[in-house]
Amino acid sequence: MMNSEPQSTNHALLWLRADLRISDNTALNCAIESGLPVIAIYISTPMQWYQHHISGRQVDLIERRLKVVKQQLNDINIPLLVLECDDFSTVPETIIQLCQQHQISAVYCNRQHGWNEKQRDIAVEQALITDNKHWYCSDDYCVVPPGQVVTLQQQMYKVFTPFRTAWLKQFLQHNYQPTTNSDKVMFSQHCLSLINDNLDDNASFQPFNYSKQDSLLWPVDEQAIQQRLQMFCETKAEYYQQQRDFPAIDGTSCLSPYLAIGALSARQCLAALIETQPQCVEINSHNGAFVWLSEVVWREFYNHLLDSYDRLSKHQPFQLYTHKIQWLENSDHVRAWQQGQTGYPIVDAAMRQLAATGWMHNRLRMISASFLVKDLLCDWRIGEQWFMQQLIDGELASNNGGWQWAASTGTDAQPYFRIFNPTTQSERFDADGEFIRQWIPELESVPDKYIHAPSLWSGFGGVNYPLPIVDHKQMRLLAIDSYKQAKTLHDSSHQL
Template sequence: MNLAPQSTTPAVEHALLWLRADLRVTDNTALNRAIASGLPVIAAYIATPMQWYQHHISGRQIDLIERRLLVVKQQLKDINIPLLTLECDDFQAVPDTIINLCQQYQIKVVYCNRQHPWNEKQRDIAVEQALIAQDKQWHCSDDYCALPPGSVLTKQQQMYKVFTPYRNAWLTQFLKHNYQPVTNSDKVTFSQQCLNLLEGDIATNCNIQTFHYTKQDSLLWPVDEGVIQQRLQMFCETKAEYYQQQRDFPAIDGTSCLSPYLAIGALSARQCLAALTETLPQCVEINKENGGFVWLSEVVWREFYNHLLDSDDRLSKNQPFQPYTHHVQWLENSDHVHAWQQGITGFPLVDAAMRQLAATGWMHNRLRMITASFLTKDMLCDWRIGERWFMQQLIDGELASNNGGWQWAASTGTDAQPYFRVFNPTTQSERFDPNGEFIRQWIPELKSVPDQYIHAPSLWSGFGSVDYPLPIVDHKQMRVLAIDSYKQAKTWHESQREA
């Protein structure tokens, strides 16, 4: 019996680049390390729809990810790297998915960039253990923050619990080491097998699939590399200098609107800081009149919240940073919650902000603070309800910043100030939307209300002809009740500790 000769050519080993919240080719640490390995590189993105539902990820963000993957696929193809998109239910199924890839494509080593929420860290531990059991290598790099978690600590080697001293220490570290975007390697290993993968062997799997998730349109946010970089550069050149004066006024286009790209990793913190410091070198000086410094501080807030999340697993588990606030007696009023979600509370700036969120998946940062304060202080509603709703709506939702912002507003987190961090929604409206321009944009039924009543339309004599609700709460009464509730919770907590 004649047998066909068996090939003695060994299978070509590959490196796997596992993309997660780092959907970019420029300034991607894991990609550069994969290329530097000298092995042909295959990239993969693994969708986990059931996990997304559990984490309340918005449909707009998933739509943005899908669209961005098409761009990344072409960018990777230009450097001879095929991109696979796969789908499994949740994080628990990811290790088997990775192992199957390793077996199918002779993958020797997996490269990725670290994520900081607790579930993601447990997933990565499971993947690493599965790879080691198969005699595979695992390399996970710090990349999501400009300065890695654990690098900015107090003299006692503990994580800072207050922002301002953290920022000062962060700046010292940043200036000392001059953190810059990592330069892409141009030494991409090319082989005939890699060419086959690009042209045939896995071409069908290289099509960016439509993930099984309820999505919403994200077309307000371009995903092309050139447009994203242009937005960053234009902000630094034309808006950053005036950021301090303009950032709090939602009717003015004074913010960067880059947060959706940072959330999915289409843009890195290092890239933002490099563009800012190149355009406005004085921004690293601690000067509150310096618009560039104020925007830099916003980037540092993002770092602060991610470092906190990495150091304290409670923040990934629906727990408050301040233990005594476990005992705040939240009110349960589903009608009020519904009114807040739909933008029909009778407080115009709150309602305009919530309608902007529903229509676009984005909200101005000053308005995030106002609406969060309203829910937690004027309605005395559990902050976790608001945190979850925002994640379900926001195109830029990410756990660290969303949780950090909500706990800041609810006075359950760091920098907690429960006795005076109670925003008056009417005076905030008068101060930051003085002519009611933003209000009228999002609440057309108030267009006929005179300027002097736009912030409290129920006081206008013609209010009866306006299809707009009366205020659902009395701010003065709820402010007193909220402060008293926090005081009672703290007193009870301290008495239990002493007992």
């Protein structure tokens, strides 16, 4: 019969956050390497999730994924506790109590880059130091850690292309390969006895106290996730550049939900890509694999910016002059956009896809965001919040970066005078209306010639679909004028 470990035995605590995996998890590896028996925790924070507008589908995905991770950790003798705090403010006290209860001497986690998350971690670290505990926070969410890709003046890049060049140089010079813990899990039975004696490991944790939506379109088991990555790299990456902009084609990776919750690391993605498409690291090669690699680097760029500029976590634009824009406050227009009833089929199909699945094709994210901001002249933060509330892959840095790009308020943004025409975008990327008809069945009978602007069709009166809620040409001119006025006001207010 196995004897229980004495209560004086020290333990290491692994605190899981947006890193729900046991492969290529820096904090897990560090905790194992400490030589101490490891206990893992995940802390749900329902009120914080509401404040951050986290979608019910993403929370459901996290909950489902945690059950997989719990079993994976159990297989290497690490128990996982799932606790709940209302918000970040009570997390330090909860962790200190756990440390005292289980004789934990060190806490291991992976760094997060949002301002609230950084403040939470500062508070936890201070509480641990006060209680004579150790705190180890690793860089893991990005391939190249924030702060390491800077200009000669040691400043953060504000334009993507030179950032990508510098990032690739760093990537090729250093070993950013994913790591495994297979050679590190052969340690003592301390944790096994801890499971048996102190923790009810067989009890399934309680469902999260949150308004969840079904995430079953996205499998959470390890084999399915890795298979999806491998299949994309082997069969789609080569053609990514030609196919990625057409929503009716299954040409994208659809890996973003797994990256957002950390079920997959960016290092794992790039390792799989390079193994199957080694030419992808050739700068400006513009093959499909390089273009997809660039999308991963965009994710890095936005996270580096988030880490460098706290205002991006605080609903503030990067381009300060855009504070002066006079947004229109039209709740009917916002509601029509949210419900996919604007009278612009490509926008409406995109918004209905989002509502039904919690996911939206990237080209459509740009089109629908541009429409809200430039055609309806609505504050981009309304759209940013709506997307976070809906998206299964919602992630602060990328969502904020994408919206500020579309709104011309961010770094390296779309120039404010370049405005997507939703009809011509539709004609270009859904030429025969296949995607439109999939999500707007009431347009089934509209001829191909009119599918992008059905109100021009003579039979439109018999179709249950709204007229366009705005005139694109008029709103384009109004938007350009509004941005010009904001710039003039800002410049004049900053003159001596």
